Amino acid sequence: xxxxxxxxxxxxxxxxxxxxxxxxxxxxxxxxxxxxxxxxxxxxxxxxxxxxxxxxxxxxxxxxxxxxxxxxxxxxxxxxxxxxxxxxxxxxxxxxxxxxxxxxxxxxxxxxxxxxxxxxxxxxxxxxxxxxxxxxxxxxxxxxxxxxxxxxxxxxxxxxxxxxxxxxxxxxxxxxxxxxxxxxxxxxxxxxxxxxxxxxxxxxxxxxxxxxxxxxxxxxxxxxxxxxxxxxxxxxxxxxxxxxxxxxxxxxxxxxxxxxxxxxxxxxxxxxxxxxxxxxxxxxxxxxxxxxxxxxxxxxxxxxxxxxxxxxxxxxxxxxxxxxxxxxxxxxxxxxxxxxxxxxxxxxxxxxxxxxxxxxxxxxxxxxxxxxxxxxxxxxxxxxxxxxxxxxxxxxxxxxxxxxxxxxxxxxxxxxxxxxxxxxxxxxxxxxxxxxxxxxxxxxxxxxxxxxxxxxxxxxxxxxxxxxxxxxxxxxxxxxxxxxxxxxxxxxxxxxxxxxxxxxxxxxxxxxxxxxxxxxxxxxxxxxxxxxxxxxxxxxxxxxxxxxxxxxxxxxxxxxxxxxxxxxxxxxxxxxxxxxxxxx
Amino acid sequence: xxxxxxxxxxxxxxxxxxxxxxxxxxxxxxxxxxxxxxxxxxxxxxxxxxxxxxxxxxxxxxxxxxxxxxxxxxxxxxxxxxxxxxxxxxxxxxxxxxxxxxxxxxxxxxxxxxxxxxxxxxxxxxxxxxxxxxxxxxxxxxxxxxxxxxxxxxxxxxxxxxxxxxxxxxxxxxxxxxxxxxxxxxxxxxxxxxxxxxxxxxxxxxxxxxxxxxxxxxxxxxxxxxxxxxxxxxxxx
Numbered sequence: 001x002x003x004x005x006x007x008x009x010x011x012x013x014x015x016x017x018x019x020x021x022x023x024x025x026x027x028x029x030x031x032x033x034x035x036x037x038x039x040x041x042x043x044x045x046x047x048x049x050x051x052x053x054x055x056x057x058x059x060x061x062x063x064x065x066x067x068x069x070x071x072x073x074x075x076x077x078x079x080x081x082x083x084x085x086x087x088x089x090x091x092x093x094x095x096x097x098x099x100x101x102x103x104x105x106x107x108x109x110x111x112x113x114x115x116x117x118x119x120x121x122x123x124x125x126x127x128x129x130x131x132x133x134x135x136x137x138x139x140x141x142x143x144x145x146x147x148x149x150x151x152x153x154x155x156x157x158x159x160x161x162x163x164x165x166x167x168x169x170x171x172x173x174x175x176x177x178x179x180x181x182x183x184x185x186x187x188x189x190x191x192x193x194x195x196x197x198x199x200x201x202x203x204x205x206x207x208x209x210x211x212x213x214x215x216x217x218x219x220x221x222x223x224x225x226x227x228x229x230x231x232x233x234x235x236x237x238x239x240x241x242x243x244x245x246x247x248x249x250x251x252x253x254x255x256x257x258x259x260x261x262x263x264x265x266x267x268x269x270x271x272x273x274x275x276x277x278x279x280x281x282x283x284x285x286x287x288x289x290x291x292x293x294x295x296x297x298x299x300x301x302x303x304x305x306x307x308x309x310x311x312x313x314x315x316x317x318x319x320x321x322x323x324x325x326x327x328x329x330x331x332x333x334x335x336x337x338x339x340x341x342x343x344x345x346x347x348x349x350x351x352x353x354x355x356x357x358x359x360x361x362x363x364x365x366x367x368x369x370x371x372x373x374x375x376x377x378x379x380x381x382x383x384x385x386x387x388x389x390x391x392x393x394x395x396x397x398x399x400x401x402x403x404x405x406x407x408x409x410x411x412x413x414x415x416x417x418x419x420x421x422x423x424x425x426x427x428x429x430x431x432x433x434x435x436x437x438x439x440x441x442x443x444x445x446x447x448x449x450x451x452x453x454x455x456x457x458x459x460x461x462x463x464x465x466x467x468x469x470x471x472x473x474x475x476x477x478x479x480x481x482x483x484x485x486x487x488x489x490x491x492x493x494x495x496x497x498x499x500x501x502x503x504x505x506x507x508x509x510x511x512x513x514x515x516x517x518x519x520x521x522x523x524x525x526x527x528x529x530x531x532x533x534x535x536x537x538x539x540x541x542x543x544x545x546x547x548x549x550x551x552x553x554x555x556x557x558x559x560x561x562x563x564x565x566x567x568x569x570x571x572x573x574x575x576x577x578x579x580x581x582x583x584x
Numbered sequence: 585x586x587x588x589x590x591x592x593x594x595x596x597x598x599x600x601x602x603x604x605x606x607x608x609x610x611x612x613x614x615x616x617x618x619x620x621x622x623x624x625x626x627x628x629x630x631x632x633x634x635x636x637x638x639x640x641x642x643x644x645x646x647x648x649x650x651x652x653x654x655x656x657x658x659x660x661x662x663x664x665x666x667x668x669x670x671x672x673x674x675x676x677x678x679x680x681x682x683x684x685x686x687x688x689x690x691x692x693x694x695x696x697x698x699x700x701x702x703x704x705x706x707x708x709x710x711x712x713x714x715x716x717x718x719x720x721x722x723x724x725x726x727x728x729x730x731x732x733x734x735x736x737x738x739x740x741x742x743x744x745x746x747x748x749x750x751x752x753x754x755x756x757x758x759x760x761x762x763x764x765x766x767x768x769x770x771x772x773x774x775x776x777x778x779x780x781x782x783x784x785x786x787x788x789x790x791x792x793x794x795x796x797x798x799x800x801x802x803x804x805x806x807x808x809x810x811x812x813x814x815x816x817x818x819x820x821x
Contacts, residue, residue: 081670085714086706164677166704192677296678349672349679379672406672463671488670539713571713 014043023048042066049073050508052090052114053533056562057098068107069133070099074114076511076556077461078486080138083513083554085537087569090114092139093123094567100127108133115139116165121146125153133159143168144193151177158211161189172197172220178205187214191240191271196220207232216240219273224252230259239263241271244298248278257282270294270319277304287311291338294319296345302356306331316372317341322358322379329362333369341375342366349379349406360387367394375400382413383440388422392429401426402437408464408489411441418442424449427457437461447471451478459484472496476503486511493551494521501525504532509558517555520548525557526575533560534575535568543573669735676704679722709737709769709800720792726784733771737800773798 017040020026030040046069049055060067074090092114099106106128116139124131131154136142144167150160151174175197178185185205190197199221206212212233221229221242230236246252256279260266266286275298290312295305302325309318309328315336322344324332332339344362348355360383366373367390374397383405392398412419419440427433427450434456438446442465450457451474458481466472473496475485485507493516497504504510504525519536522543526534536543537554564574704717716736723729771783775794783791783798 078670080675081673082676082717083670086717087715164675166677345678346672346674349674379674404672408668408671463673489668541713569713 010039013039017043021046045069046108047071051558051560052092052095053562053565054508054558054560057095059562061098061102065102067099067103068105069110070095070103070106070108071110071112072114073112076486076509077113077484078488078511078513079113083488085539085569085571088537088572089565089567089569091567092116093120096120096123096127104128105130107131110135110137111139112137113139115141116146117141118143118146118149122149125149128154130156132156135159135161135163136165137161137163138165140166144170144172144174144195148174148177151175152179155182156184157182158184159187159214160185161187161214161216162192163189163216165192167193169194171195175205176201180204180208183208184211185209186211187238188212189214189216189240190218191216193218194220199225203228203232209233210235212236214238214268216270217242219243219271222246223256223279227252227255227259230263234262235265236263237265238268238292239266239270240294241269241273243274244272244279245274245276246279248276253279253282257285261285266290268292268294272298275300277301280304280308283308284311288313290315292317296321296343299323299347302328310335312336313338315339319343319345321345321347322356323347324362325357326359326362326365327357329358330365330369333365337370338372339366339370340372342370342373343377344379345377346379346406354381360384363387364390364394367391372397374398377402377404379404379406381406382410383419383422384412384414385417385419385422385425386412386414388419389425392422392425396429396431398426398430399432400435401430401433402435402461403439404437405439409441410439418446420446420449424453427453432456435459438465439463443467444471444474447474451475454479456481458482460486462487462490464489466490466492469493469496473499476500482506483508485509487515488512489514491516494518497521498524501529504557505529505559507559509556511554511556513554515555516551518549519543519546519552522552522555522575523548530576531559531561533558533564536573536575537571538573539571676719676722679719705795705797707733707736707798707800710802712737718798720795725788726791730771733798733800769800769802771798771800 013036017026017029020029023046026040026044030037041063042065044064045067047060047064047067048071049060050073052072052074072092072095074092075084075088078084079088090113092111096109100123104127107130109124109131110133114136116136121142124134126149134150134154134157139162142165147160147162147167150157172193172195175190178201182205186209197218197220202221206215206229213236215229215233215236215238217226217229217240219242223242223244223246226241230239260283263286267290269283269290269292272295275295277300280300287308288311291314293309293312293315294317295308296319299321300308301323305320305324306328309315309320309324310331312318313335315332316338317340318332318336320328320343324344329344332342344358358380360380363376363378363380364387373395376398377400380403383403388403411417412422419438420443423436423438423442423446427436431453433454436450436454436457436459438461442462444467447466447470450460454460457479460475460479460482462485469492471490472487472492475482476496477500482503487510490512492512497517498521522534522536525532535556535558536552537556538552540546540553543550543552564576568574704719707716707718716733718729718732718736720729723732772780773783773791773795774780774797776796780799786794
């Protein structure tokens with residue numbers, strides 16, 4: 001075996017490895033033997049760091065010297081729902097600074113839930129001569145000044161995607177910083193920006209970039225400007241409109257309809273802010289070829305929604321508000337046989353009474369009619385065990401199932417029982433389930449089902465559920481592939497965590513807030529398991545100023561080879577050997 | 585309908601109780617103090633009715649009456665539900681898009697400017713380590729804002745029990761007295777001109793337009809503000 005391995009020259013192995021892109025496969029290759037580890041690390045071009053604190057920039061650079069593409073994630077998922085306080089961390093600047101010297105040929109940076117400053121953007125703009133792709137997903141901390149630096153300096157930029165980031169929007173002037181000689185744009189997503197960009201600058205930019213495939217405009221682009229833009233980019237594959245509302249005028253309508261018809265490659269639509277039904281027919285001609293439709297900002301009602309989706313026979317992904325109602329979902333089930341992903345968002349998440357007729361029945365219909373449906377996010381106000389069991393039996397191919405019932409701890413509204421059995425059916429039938437978010441009234445029993453059946457589960461989100469530590473214990477001891485666990489407002493305490501402490505090192509992270517984990521247990525975990533960072537967040541002051549039995553407000557545990565971090569704000573404490581001594 | 589079943593939880597959670605001391609029939613003073621939370625503080629100081637400018641913080645009787653009037657439930661609407669932070673799990677980004685669309689008539693939209701997107705403003709509370717962010721466009725009135733802020737700062741401003749020992753650093757049981765003495769918290773904001781003003785002086789829409797950040801100050805620090813705020817009002821009108 002040794003002889004065989006050394007009989008291949010490095011160049012040959014490197015060439016073979018170059019066909020392997022997947023991280024897991026690359027990691028497997030690197031573990032075969034020392035020489036493969038060496039060869040592999042010199043030719044790895046793309047790295048993904050799921051938790052930016054799991055490893056440090058120098059460690060990454062030391063091992064992989066020739067990287068061209070970096071993807072980093074920062075804050076925990078619950079930051080999306082305001083559970084992670086301002087200033088928690090996730091700063092990208094140290095990474096950019098390290099990579100500026102180490103990776104001068106870096107081409108791609110993709111960040112999620114990180115704090116990105118204008119300084120970081122300026123550093124990117126001047127450090128990487130061949131920079132091509134910048135994706136900032138749910139990031140914050142930068143302004144349009146930083147964007148101007150990118151636009152002005154990145155000659156080879158292909159992709160600028162700001163999806164759902166929080167940008168300090170000083171003005172739309174930054175777009176005009178793309179020089180006239182710049183023509184390489186392939187993808188632009190500015191849908192999260194508020195201010196108006198210069199429409200003429202936008203039109204000229206679109207007109208001179210022949211490879212433009214994706215254009216997601218922001219709300220400030222009025223409907224009567226859309227036709228002009230589309231006419232300059234008939235090759236577009238993905239479009240996000242601006243405001244989809246204007247006074248009904250025949251000439252505006254016909255230009256728009258004509259422009260849409262001219263876009264023969266268009267497969268994905270989004271935007272539709274303030275959509276008025278009168279302008280929807282403008283997209284009817286392209287509906288049959290659409291594969292992705294995001295209507296989650298369109299406040300159109302079920303009749304118009306039904307008419308629209310009924311024409312989208314090729315639809316694979318639909319994001320929509322609950323205005324679609326059960327009746328629209330039945331149409332979806334009837335006409336969109338290729339549907340793979342459905343997300344239904346609440347139009348009035350804080351209303352006490354339902355404002356629309358969307359129930360468990362809509363989801364059942366889609367699960368019956370759409371054989372390829374495997375990814376669901378569904379907000380509703382009522383559910384039954386029967387419905388969940390039906391969905392499970394219909395769709396054993398489900399891989400991502402996220403249900404949210406608006407009222408916490410809502411039982412099966414017919415039997416008034418907990419929804420344990422319904423979710424039990426989901427994990428039993430859907431053997432490839434990777435991601436699950438549960439809702440409603442749930443006891444320890446549902447966790448027993450999950451521990452017993454959800455063997456491929458990688459991410460679990462739990463809120464207002466369970467009775468005791470046994471629930472958490474079932475999950476930690478049973479779910480072999482669990483990587484991310486996030487829990488809020490559950491009566492889980494110390495026992496399950498301490499008994500399953502070793503499990504935590506096999507996971508990316510664990511979040512627990514408003515539970516019953518004591519400061520003492522956190523200290524113990526931090527002391528006993530060196531490669532875990534156990535971070536306690538508490539607004540009441542240092543945890544050591546309260547008894548050890550006192551529960552902590554928020555707990556975030558993640559595995560790391562980088563040791564405790566030093567960029568924490570005043571309300572975050574790391575439980576490690578040193579700090580445990582300091583705090584007691 | 586209670587958003588959170590406290591008995592099941594086994595630990596304390598803020599419950600916004602609309603009522604004044606002595607009107608709670610049997611509830612212990614400590615319980616009332618704990619449950620009072622932040623929203624009542626806000627209500628006393630905020631000018632929640634635009635018809636009635638300028639609350640004199642020393643006019644206790646007036647304030648109590650105003651509070652009672654404001655808190656008298658509109659029989660047509662069910663009582664405001666206590667909102668749990670981060671629930672339902674809808675991203676702020678998404679909530680904002682909808683709230684602006686729904687609350688806007690054409691006039692309103694012009695007032696809010698063409699920027700229909702979220703404008704997060706930072707909210708700090710003296711003594712609280714966490715900074716919060718709110719999007720003012722999500723709320724339609726000072727009342728809604730105060731409920732939301734009360735929820736956000738609840739863990740800081742109420743007693744939290746740790747087992748059998750109440751270890752919380754709670755200002756003191758005489759917080760109720762503090763409320764009326766001006767040593768309580770007062771919501772202030774920084775406007776577009778960089779001046780610090782008392783929340784509640786101007787109509788809601790104008791406030792949303794001009795507020796750049798919120799600071800919930802200890803009352804003693806806010807005493808200098810009232811005259812300037814009045815000055816500014818005079819100059820504007």
